[in-house]
Amino acid sequence: MATKLKSSKVLRFISVVILTVSLILLAFMGVYTIKNYDSVKSQNFYETNKFKNPFNDLNFAIIDSFTIYKSEQEVKEPINSQEEYLKANIKNNSQGYNNSLSVINRYPNIKYIIEDTSEDRLNTNIENDLNEETIANLKNESDFYLILNTQNKNVLESADSNFTKEQLKNIINNDSFNYKNTENKNLKISYFVPKSFIYDDEISLGKENYNKLKSKALVEKTIVLSGVLVALSLLALIYLNIQRKNKNKDKGILERIYSRIYIEFQLIILCIGLVSIIITSYESLKEPVYTILLGIAMIGTYYLMAFTYGSIIELKGLGVKEFFRRKSLIYKIINWVKKIIRRIVEEVFLIKSTGIKISIFLILSFIFMISMLSLRGSSDFITLILVIYILTYIISVISYVVKSANYLNKIVVGSFKIANGDLNYVIDEGGKGILKELSHNINNMKSGLKDSIDSEIKSEKMKTELITNVSHDLKTPLTSIITYVDLIKNEDLTKEERMDYIKVLERKSERLKILIEDLFEASKAASGEVELNIEKVDITSLLKQALAEFEEKIKESSLDFKINLPKEKLYIMVDGKKTWRILENQISNALKYSLKNTRVYINIEDIDNKVVITIKNISAFEIDFNEDEILERFKRGDKSRNTEGSGLGLAISNNLTKLQGGYFRVSVDGDLFKVIIEFPKI
Structure with missing residues (x-):
């Protein structure tokens, strides 16, 4: 039996490890897939956000540098009707110009040409002379190129591809064409993305990652590995659930501790676990290291769900009321509040008239408080009514308190006199309500005390008489017995005289016996100890x-x-x-x-x-x-x-x-x- 139990524990531990590792790996693969979902669903790298996002950044930077700042010289020496104003903002313009250059330099693989045909001005990062041959070579060497016009927001020319003109337009975010600087300008922008990248930048790395994701071997391996991990997770879950359903299995120490927690806290902890899954899922999209935490959160939440379900399943055996009585903190708090309220109500309404008076006083006090708060900002008529009510309330309360205090003082003085032995003193019962009842009860207590003292005095007198009577009644026959015993001792007595004395002794002894028996019977009857x-x-x-x-x-x-x-x-x-x-x-x-x-x-x-x-x-x-x-x-x-x-x-x-x-x-x-x-x- 011990070997079987030990083996069961080992299998449970192995199942937990398999489930934990499987969930972590599945979480990692899931996060990686979600993070790269855009690349997975796209038929072309240039449809993905890994190309479109940096491409848009580059587009913004090129337009900004060309239309706003134009050149470093113009930033430092602005020539404009608002020259003095612009000089005051040279620092801000310089920072914006440098930021635009920083973005442009971040993507050296993409060649661009931007020109303003109305001003006969252009800018480019192509080192060779710009002629038809150079442009033709760039097109031949490009995997993807675009030539855009900002005035009519149209694609003038693009590489041969599966893209439609509308799809090409969507590659550039429409916000790129909403600059005020471009509204009245005829800009022509050309972009050339080479087939092979010379520099390592965000776009080149994105394309490399895209090619890996689109690899058939990687997809097959991912599918197989996912299937194996899912199968292992399911097997581990099935085994653990079977173990949990085993009624003969003792709960583990963690489950025993968790089961003692109130059900509200169990649900809160479970919600925290679920929230942690959401948070780590979101963070793992940014940082892959969070994937490990996601897996831990998932396995922890699984056990929290299992433990919480184990607590809730007790509902069937205990019943709803008993379950909440044992497990629910809110139920205990509500019961505690109900007991407090019930006790207050019982104490307040112990005497009904007192409870009614207290209730009326509380209601009037509440109205008084509302009236005080409502005085400010009220109309003259409402203010007059409120002032009359407030004055009436204050006068009534003061009058009632003074009268009650005066009558209470009389009761206290009277109780002192009675306590000091003046049992003939009578407290005035001319008051009203509970104080009148109190004075009446004190007078009754005094009367009862007086009767008790009189009864005690009478009892002491009776005891004295009882002792006297008992002594007399016992002494009479006993004296006779002693006297006749002395007479019998006289040797000069005749036989007849001696027999007469013996009869008297017998009669007096019988009298004494009856008297003693009656005394015992009377005592037993008085004490109630009679069968x-x-x-x-x-x-x-x-x-x-x-x-x-x-x-x-x-x-x-x-x-x-x-x-x-x-x-x-x-x-x-x-x-x-x-x-x-x-x-x-x-x-x-x-x-x-x-x-x-x-x-x-x-x-x-x-x-x-x-x-x-x-x-x-x-x-x-x-x-x-x-x-x-x-x-x-x-x-x-x-x-x-x-x-x-x-x-x-x-x-x-x-x-x-x-x-x-x-x-x-x-x-x-x-x-x-x-x-x-x-x-x-x-």
Whole structure:
């Protein structure tokens, strides 16, 4: 496996090298072909720009030197009606004259004759005497010659060739005949291009290069080499693409780095690669050395395209939204901006009225700014309206800010007083808007704090009372136990007396045990740490069972129990044992604290889809406590605490009822004591 992977990497490297070299060579050949395209398509060297461009330059220079400057002597000593003006420009004329001579001397192979028949003046670079024989010899020795007339812009005579007269005219750029100096002159210009060049100049080198390009062998070699390079490039590309499509292939380090770049930057880098191809292509037309850079740019851009395509192809697997969420910087920026805007809107409109006011203020401020900018250049009427708006805006804003600041100061002063302990201080709520809400909330917080402090004070008082009551209730049976234990130790006791003392000890111990068990149960019920076994229970049957448990005690008492139960079964979802304990506590309290020879009423009713249990009795003790106090732990109607009650029954019942989703309350009317228990009916 390792050998196969290594071999694959070697082949990939070779493919990259082949592709790189092939693209560079193809780029070089392409640039060379484009650069010499004019020569390739032309049937004759004299149709090419390599002849026409220098020929036009020469034509311009010859006409300039002959019509403008005429001769070096006339440049230095101008004779004209504007002699003084021309003398001031001798320097410029000399430079132009020298430039024209420089161009003419650049093409020594081309012989020329320019003459003005109206002035009987001519100029030439032919050393021999100009006669018919000399002209005839020049024509015979020339590969190409032209004799032109500037007045009617016509070709007077040319070498025998495939050119038509129109084609010959196009060899000379028409701009050559547009000089003001030639408009009223009858110039005759003759050019002779020899068959064999003596000097090496731009035209001779161009013709040599043209002949090479037109060589059949070079064309065949170029075609073959191009075909081979194209074939190699295609094979390398096919192999590399196959490798890229291989899902089991790990990405290279460069591709892994590139794939982590945001897709926008990938596209920008790819565009840079494409632009570099265009630039190097253009530059390579001027300098062949840029062809190497062109090839490098092409291979680099190919890999950029491949890497970018690899990133875009992930779109199929990820989906559009997830792709842009992971890959797009613009998407992240838009999301970030949306979050910022959403957060600003949420914070501004957290209180709707405040958000509306801020929005109105921003709109009015924008109009104010536009008004200020529009004052200049406006008509008198528009200016008056804008000034009125600006003054109204300024007065309104200042008035609103002053009022708000004044009211805010009152709120701050009030909050300081409340923070320093003055809980009776009330902040004025006469303001408007959010500040009024703020003052109202601070007053509510103050009231809540005051209630909390009162509750804490009450709680501390209750804790003290609880400790006192618990101590008293535990101490009473414990003291009795200690006393009777000391009595039993007396050896002079009779057996009957000792047995009586033991019964008292047993009774007091049982009382202490019940008290401790009730205390634990009350603590568990208050903390909610009671395990409930919720089930469907018939409350009527459960109450009958509880009454049956107390049947003997009820008969022994002087109380008359009036029971009113429905005939049908009433079901509730509760814990049967815990609910039985609630009912037991109420029946037990009725037996303990009811006035003798009075009635106890126990009813069960079905009211508004609720099961309502009511126990009413006349208290044997004066009821001088409120309804909430009696539900506290160790609170008893018998304040002297001479009865057997622990003061935990109602507290336990209240907590157990609430834990089971019920409602427990106590109602007092004179000496009438009433307990109401409610459970949802099923």
